[in-house]
Amino acid sequence: MKPASRSLFIGGFFVFSLSAFAEDAALRPWKDAQGRIIQAAFVSATADSVTLRMADGKEHQVPLGRLSAEDQAFIKSQSADGKPPAAPATAQGASPEVSASAMERLPAEKRTWPENVVVPTKSIEIQIAEENPAARKCVYRSEGFEFTSQAKLAGSVMKEVARTFEATKTLVSSLPWGVVCRPPEGFERYQAALYETRKDYIDAGGPENSGGVYMSGDKVFRVPFPSIGLKLLGKTYAKDQNYDGGTLIHEITHQVMDAYLTFLPVWVIEGTAEYTEMLPYNAGKFRADAHQKGLKDHIQEMQKRGYAVEIGNLETHLTMNRATWSGITNVSNKKMGELYFRSVLAVYFFCHLDGDKKGTRFIKFMDAVYGETEALRTFFKDPRVKRFPDGRFSYPTNFPPPDMKSDSAPFKHLDLLLDGRGYSQIAKEMTEAYKAIGVKISVD
Incomplete structure (x- = not known):
């Protein structure tokens, strides 16, 4: 069956033009840097992107840098003063974390490096989704992560574990790299599996010479308790205050940048x-x-x-x-x-x-x-x-x-x-x- 539409790339975005729709007087040809052309209408623009409306009425946002010089000049002409559209303003007194969250939309020259990046308190509030120690399955959730643990963990301990995960996600989002941290398709949160022993970890596929690993195949971060600073005191797991989470931060960075890994x-x-x-x-x-x-x-x-x-x-x-x-x-x-x-x-x-x-x-x-x-x-x-x-x-x-x-x-x-x-x-x-x-x- 032959599809009714054709597709092409503009600046890394798929956009669609359905020939079954009547022509719109506002449509004009748009050309990307590689010379490929589509018909679309100008809607609006920011300092780094333009919104185009296709013949079928759908709107798509395209980075300005991916359009031809002629198209960029046309966008500039749509401004009353003949200047490029201004970048969205940041609320006065906004924290570096808030400002950084929208950095992927700012031109590269306008981005700044953050000073202190602090995990928001609400991010590490823990929800108990399931606790079944007999089955070695306890599920806890922070704002951006879901942790499946082989043992029951106190809320305060789980909060300390989540702190490193959420802080790393906050950091990557705050850096001017413009990384958009979103869980993989089909998941509400990033997934992490916590194993009581290194043997459990290795049996689950963890490399023998590793302290933790993010597996992009099933989108799960696997890590044994010792690698996240958990030690058994009597019958309860506690957080080791001398624990160094460097390796953990490394692998969490891979996890929150999962969508980028194919192209880096x-x-x-x-x-x-x-x-x-x-x-x-x-x-x-x-x-x-x-x-x-x-x-x-x-x-x-x-x-x-x-x-x-x-x-x-x-x-x-x-x-x-x-x-x-x-x-x-x-x-x-x-x-x-x-x-x-x-x-x-x-x-x-x-x-x-x-x-x-x-x-x-x-x-x-x-x-x-x-x-x-x-x-x-x-x-x-x-x-x-x-x-x-x-x-x-x-x-x-x-x-x-x-x-x-x-x-x-x-x-x-x-x-x-x-x-x-x-x-x-x-x-x-x-x-x-x-x-x-x-x-x-x-x-x-």
Whole structure:
């Protein structure tokens, strides 16, 4: 059966034009940066996006940066004073967390890095959904997470566990990367499974050399009690006050960025998780403004473990595909640590030392990846796409999904980071930038 509509990409969004509808006088051709054209009517615009109404009456929001220069000029002309539409105003006195929640809609140049990121109190209020210790199944819920535990946990203990999860989600949402943290399709909350012993954890699929793992296949974060600071005192589990949740923060970052993982190089996936892990953190509060101290402390710790402050060949690292990465990390934990260390050094450079030192290039890169995630969401919401329990899906041959191939999709927007520069030039800039903050790094 041939579908009645045709589809195309504009800036990573699927939009639809149904030929069965009569023409509207307000319709005009819109062209994206790749030269693809649709017919739509202008509705409104903000500083970074435009809302278009299709012939069928449906409205779609498209990033301005993905439209042709001619279309951007047309949008500018729609303003009475001939200036681009202003960014939405932020309420006076709004906290950094509130302001950051809408950052994905601000132009990259207008975003700022937060200072202190504190988890909202309401986020860690615990609801008991089920408690059945005999069946080793107790289900607790915070605002954004659902925890399935093998043992009954007191509300105060569960609140302490949830604090790290919710704080990490708040942090990632607050950073100017523009990440929109939403649970995977079909889930009201992010899922976490808590196991009493490491044996239980490993039997459930957790890697033997890990303290916790996020599995993107079933969208579940798996972690044993010791890794979240739980210890048995008599017959009751209590929170260890000396517990360090660094590894947990790393994996939670993967979890809340799940929609982005398909479209990110592995060095960005691991580098961003290492970045959040290295930020000073205590009791639900991240010192995001202390990122340089966090970096230097991390470098000092890695040097103690025998790691050199180096990236090696920059092009090799930034363009490494997943098969090559897995081959290297499977050799030893030492090799894995090297790649993680190199990745956070690269991510930190692009976030704080590159160009205007505000991370503008990296933010634009992440915005382009956000566009890919939205395109994929739009694809799966289309009624012509059928999803199956095992993860497979089907679709009409003339309605293909966005590129999700691991050897191409993660590198589609890498040019936004390069910004016309060669790898050797960036390596030189990286060396000088790190030198300026007192760090000697080897990169070529």
